[in-house]
Amino acid sequence: xxxxxxxxxxxxxxxxxxxxxxxxxxxxxxxxxxxxxxxxxxxxxxxxxxxxxxxxxxxxxxxxxxxxxxxxxxxxxxxxxxxxxxxxxxxxxxxxxxxxxxxxxxxxxxxxxxxxxxxxxxxxxxxxxxxxxxxxxxxxxxxxxxxxxxxxxxxxxxxxxxxxxxxxxxxxxxxxxxxxxxxxxxxxxxxxxxxxxxxxxxxxxxxxxxxxxxxxxxxxxxxxxxxxxxxxxxxxxxxxxxxxxxxxxxxxxxxxxxxxxxxxxxxxxxxxxxxxxxxxxxxxxxxxxxxxxxxxxxxxxxxxxxxxxxxxxxxxxxxxxxxxxxxxxxxxxxxxxxxxxxxxxxxxxxxxxxxxxxxxxxxxxxxxxxxxxxxxxxxxxxxxxxxxxxxxxxxxxxxxxxxxxxx
Numbered sequence: 463x464x465x466x467x468x469x470x471x472x473x474x475x476x477x478x479x480x481x482x483x484x485x486x487x488x489x490x491x492x493x494x495x496x497x498x499x500x501x502x503x504x505x506x507x508x509x510x511x512x513x514x515x516x517x518x519x520x521x522x523x524x525x526x527x528x529x530x531x532x533x534x535x536x537x538x539x540x541x542x543x544x545x546x547x548x549x550x551x552x553x554x555x556x557x558x559x560x561x562x563x564x565x566x567x568x569x570x571x572x573x574x575x576x577x578x579x580x581x582x583x584x585x586x587x588x589x590x591x592x593x594x595x596x597x598x599x600x601x602x603x604x605x606x607x608x609x610x611x612x613x614x615x616x617x618x619x620x621x622x623x624x625x626x627x628x629x630x631x632x633x634x635x636x637x638x639x640x641x642x643x644x645x646x647x648x649x650x651x652x653x654x655x656x657x658x659x660x661x662x663x664x665x666x667x668x669x670x671x672x673x674x675x676x677x678x679x680x681x682x683x684x685x686x687x688x689x690x691x692x693x694x695x696x697x698x699x700x701x702x703x704x705x706x707x708x709x710x711x712x713x714x715x716x717x718x719x720x721x722x723x724x725x726x727x728x729x730x731x732x733x734x735x736x737x738x739x740x741x742x743x744x745x746x747x748x749x750x751x752x753x754x755x756x757x758x759x760x761x762x763x764x765x766x767x768x769x770x771x772x773x774x775x776x777x778x779x780x781x782x783x784x785x786x787x788x789x790x791x792x793x794x795x796x797x798x799x800x801x802x803x804x805x806x807x808x809x810x811x812x813x814x815x816x817x818x819x820x821x822x823x824x825x826x827x828x829x830x831x832x833x834x835x836x837x838x839x840x841x842x843x844x845x846x847x848x849x850x851x852x853x854x855x856x857x858x859x860x861x862x863x864x865x866x867x868x869x
Contacts, residue, residue, distance in 0.1 A: 482671065482726075483670060483671055483673040483675065483726050483729045484726070484728060484729055484784075484832055485796055485797070486591070486670060486675060487675075487679065487729050487831055487832065488800075488831050488832055488833055489589075489600065490502075490641050490675075490679050491679055491825075491827045491828045491830070491831040492828065492831070492833075493602045493641060493642075494641065494642060494643045494678075494679060494825060494827045494828065495823060495824050495825050495827065495828035496604075497604070497643065497646065497824075498602050498603060498604045498642070499602065499603060499604070499605075499606050499609050499640060499641070499642045499646070500600060500601065500602040500609075500640070500641040500642070501600065501601050501602075501609055501610070501613050501638055501639075501640060501641070501655065502598060502599070502600050502638060502639045502641060502668070502675075503598065503599040503600075503613070503617070503636070503637075503638045503655065503657075503662070504596075504598050504636065504637055504638065504639070504668050504670070505597040505598065505599065505631065505636050506631070506632040506635035506636050507595050507597060507624075507629055507630070507631060507632065508629075508630040508631065508632040509630070510574065510595035510629070511562055511563055511565050511570060511571075511574055511595065512561065512562040512565075513561055513562060513628065513629055513630060514561060514562050514563050514573070514574060514577050514629075515561060515627070515628045516537075516540050516541070516560070516561065518577070518627055518628065519540070519563075519573060519576070519577050520533065520536070520537060522576060522577060522579075522580065523536060523576065526576065526579075536573075539569065540563070540573075542558070543558070543559040543564070544556040544557065544558060544559065545557055545559055563577075571594050574594065574595065575592065575594065577627070578592060578597065578627075578629075579592070581597070581620070581623055583623075584616075584619045584620045584622070584623035585616040585619050585620060587601065587612065587616050588600070588601050588613075588616050588620070589601065593671060596670070596671070598670070599617075599620065601613050601616075606648065606649050606653060607649070607653065609653075610653030610654070610655065613655060614654075614655060614656050617655070617656065617657050620657075621657055621658045631657065631658065633657060633658065633660050633662070636657060636662055637662055637663045637664065637665045637668065638655045638662050638663075638664055638665070639664070639665055639666070639667070639668055639675070639676075639677050640664065640677055641677055641678075641679065642677070642678070643678065643825065643827070644678045644680075652664075666683075667683040671726075672725060672726065673725075673726045673729060673730065674687055678827075679827050680733075680737070681729070681730035681733055681737070682737060684730050685730060685733075685737055685738065685740075685741065688722040688723075688741070689740045689741055689744065691722055692719055692722050692723070692741065692744045692745075693744055695718035695719045695722070695748075696719065696744050696747055696748045696751070698714075698718060699711065699714055699715065699718065699719070699748060699751050699752070700751050702714070703751050703752075703754070708752060708753065708754070711751065711752040712752055712768060715748055715749075715752055715770070719744075719745070719748050720770075723741065723745065723773055723776060724776050724780075727773065727776045727777050727780050728777055728780035728781050728784060728832065731773050731774070731776065731777040732777060732781075732830040732831070732832075732835045733830060734826075738773055741773055742772065742773055745765075745770075745772060745773065746761040746764070746765075749761070749764040749765050749768055749770060750764060752768060753767065753768070766865060766866075769865055771861070771864055771865065775864045775865075778839055778864060779857075779860060779861065779864060781832070781835060781836055781839040781840075782839055782840060782843060782847075782860055783853075783856070783857065783860070784832065784836060785801075785818070785836050785837075785839065785840040786848075786850075786853060786856050787853070788800060788801060788836075790853070792853070800832070800833060800836075801818045801819070801833070801836060801837060802818065802819045803816070803817070803818060803819065804817040804818065804819050806819075807819060816845065816848060816849075817837070817840070817841045818836065818837035818840055818841060819837060820833075820834055820837040820838055821833050821834055821837075843860070843863075844863065846859070847859045847860055847863055
């Protein structure tokens with residue numbers, strides 16, 4: 463029984479993809495919008511790169527069409543590798559490496575991805591998200607009990623796959639998150655997820671590719687986490703400002719503060735303004751420090767003077783860049799079919815032919831997702847920016863627009 467929705471709005475089973483937090487947000491928000499539950503299993507593989515079996519890897523390379531001289535080249539790359547350890551001035555004897563792929567190399571992650579690429583074959587029901595050694599599994603259903611029951615059944619096949627492929631699961635670091643609306647009632651008798659007959663701990667949030675995803679998709683944990691880091695960085699900026707010219711202070715801002723405000727901003731900053739108050743205050747404080755505690759200018763005027771985008775402008779910038787790439791087929795295949803042009807539904811309205819059609823939403827959680835916020839942001843851009851002939855020109859025009867036009 464397939465408990466997952468196979469439409470573009472839900473988790474699609476049997477597919478492997480290196481989905482970004484943006485895609486994760488879209489899938490989970492879709493589940494919440496439908497009033498369903500979703501389970502996310504976040505697996506930790508013990509010494510993932512160091513335990514790849516060379517014979518199994520060679521067999522998998524053959525299965526995907528790597529044969530002859532090319533296969534011999536890969537075998538030669540992996541075989542007869544030696545290692546030794548230097549400790550307190552003493553060098554150990556050389557030992558033959560019989561397992562694993564070289565870490566720190568270009569081919570290491572690629573070979574590991576090829577090794578685990580057939581993991582989704584373990585279950586046609588579950589949705590697998592594979593990103594290097596980060597392996598995550600998702601499923602959704604309206605029924606709380608059926609969701610847990612089916613997940614436990616399918617995880618037995620997943621455990622078998624790991625056993626057959628001689629990879630070890632670190633079950634002490636493997637956990638799961640139950641995603642749902644904060645208004646949705648949860649049964650008093652809690653479900654339990656088992657892997658290899660061991661119950662997994664339930665957590666309220668988990669770090670996925672540098673972003674903390676919480677069970678209600680509020681991004682509160684992530685915002686709180688980066689607020690603490692930004693506060694420390696602003697403190698460093700304040701303590702050193704009297705020693706540095708404005709140019710160096712601005713450079714420090716882009717080194718210590720801006721990365722936290724911009725990384726995956728398109729995901730977590732599409733949110734209620736009240737949740738971003740502290741981050742906005744910290745950014746304004748940083749701008750005031752850069753300008754030498756100048757109080758004659760407003761916060762917006764300070765950011766404009768420094769050509770710094772505020773958090774909302776960063777969100778608009780990243781969302782618009784995503785939409786431009788989508789329009790010109792520059793995104794990974796995981797985002798195919800995300801949006802529809804208005805002209806597909808109303809070919810006679812020429813004025814809005816380049817607009818994208820937004821989706822119907824029941825909850826604000828879904829409204830904040832890229833499928834809703836993307837078309838809304840894109841349609842609000844001036845046409846002269848949208849029709850830019852290249853991505854570099856588009857970014858230049860967009861940045862100028864954001865920094866010079868009042869919101």
